[in-house]
Every structure is written in structure tokens, then in C-alpha cells.
Amino acid sequence: MKLTTVIIALIFISNFCEMAAQSAAEEQLKETITKLDADYFEAYNTCDMEKQSEMYSEDLEFYHDKGGLMTSKLDLLESLKKNICGKVTRELVEGSIEVYPINDFGAVEIGLHKFHNNQEPDAISEPGKFIIIWKKTDSNWKITRVISLH
Template sequence: MKKLIMLLCVLAGGAHAADNTGLTATVAKLDAEMFDAFNHCDKPGQLDKYASYFDSHIEFYHDNGGVTWTRDVMIAQTKAHVCGKYRRELVAGSLKVSPVKDFGAIATGSHIFCQVGGNTCEGIAEFTLIWRLRDGVWQVTRALSYGHRANN
């Protein structure tokens, strides 16, 4: 019966992998690497490394900051408002990854923001990242950060 259900899912074009472990591991690794660069973006080369994870025409939607339409503007804002001031931490167990057929993946989760040089993590928010795999390279094409609130 289980094989029949899997076959019907494949034939219907809705093949949802029972085991998404490989894709989830890939996106989790990308998330960790990208935000390690973000968290150290005041160090030489790290802001450029962080930028490399984004398509040049990134759309970044932030509930408090508005919409950013290009990587250059997004990175300039990161440099001005984040680098050396805040770090991002993924809330353990919150990352969820879903495949997007012939494109890449959607990652959602929660993250907190902490002041650099202290143990204060005052803000928490939800995020959605749309990852595209093209020519062996993963990049974020759309990013949403929303529901910002105090981390009590």
C-alpha cells in the first residue's frame, strides 16, 4: 500500500519526498555559513562572502525596514546598521525546508538577534528564504523577515 501511495504521488506530480534529509542538511549548512559571514561582517572579506549568498536582484521584505530590491542596497544597509552591532542566531529546531521543483527550496524558521559584545538577545522574528540552485550554486532570490518582537 505504501508503494502505491508513493507511486500515485509521483504520477500526480506531487512527489513529496518522504525523506527530505539531504535537502534540509544542504540548506541548514548554507544558512549556517551565510549567517556566520553576517555575524562577522565587520571583519575583512566577510561582508562580500555574505553578499555572495544572494542573487543580485534579491527582493528582501522586512516588516520594520520595508522592501529592498537589490543586493547592493541590501548589503549597504547591512554594513550601516548590522555589522559590528548585531549577530543572528537560528532558533534551534525551527528550520523547516521544502523543495521547489526544478528550482530549489523554501526555508522557514525563527531567528533571534543579539547585541555584539554582550549576551543580550532582545529581538526575535520569523524568516522565509527562497533558495535557487542554478549551475551548482545556491543563492537566495527572495527573503522575508517578519513578526519582529521582543524576545522575552
């Protein structure tokens, strides 16, 4: 066997192993972010303001296509408590979550969800797109940026 053939085979094996390791790491990241999404929106749906507060970063930026930009974590939590608690629940569109790593920072989550207003039980809820930027600090994940599109 020629040396160049051996080198090419080793490069191929190395690339294959690297791709398999990346796929496993990306799958683990997707599982982590999907779980965090479920945890956050369980708190959202049950009005657990303490849990929501824990999951938001202090330097939060929340972009809402209808409501505009909110940069105060406290103001966002107050708005959620006043306008959402006991009135609106969120439903994830199953299978819609995409997760991408952000090197040396965390991850970006993109997906579709629906909101149901119990004040309008017959209203049809159309899926809206969302983007959440998650920052990993030590073993903690925080929501730093949200883009909510309806």
C-alpha cells in the same frame, strides 16, 4: 493469489518506495539548506561582506516588516555593513528550520531566529520568523527572496 491482490501489493510497494525516496531527498535538501543558512549567518555575524554578496542573487527582494522592501543587492549590502557589522549578531532558534522543495527552482526555508545588539547587551531578544527562498543554479544556491518578521 489473485491478480488484483498482486497488483494492489505492487502499487503499495511502489508507493512506499517512492515515499521513502522522497523522504530521503527531502532530508538531504533540509541538510543542504540548513548548512547554507549556517554559512550565510556565519558571514553575517563576522561581517564577511564578500561571502554575503556571493550568496545573494542579483535579483534579490528583501522584505522587512519594519524596514520595508529592498530590491538592490548593493544597497542591502551597504546597509548591512553600516548598521549590522560589529553591532548585531544572529542566533538561530535550534530545531526551528523547516525546508520545502520548490520544483524546478530550489527551496523555501522557514524558521525562527534572534538578533543580539551588542550596543544593548541587557536587551531581551524575542524570536522572529524568517522565510528565505533559495534558487539552485547548477551546483550553486542563491538567496533570491527574504522575508524578515520581528
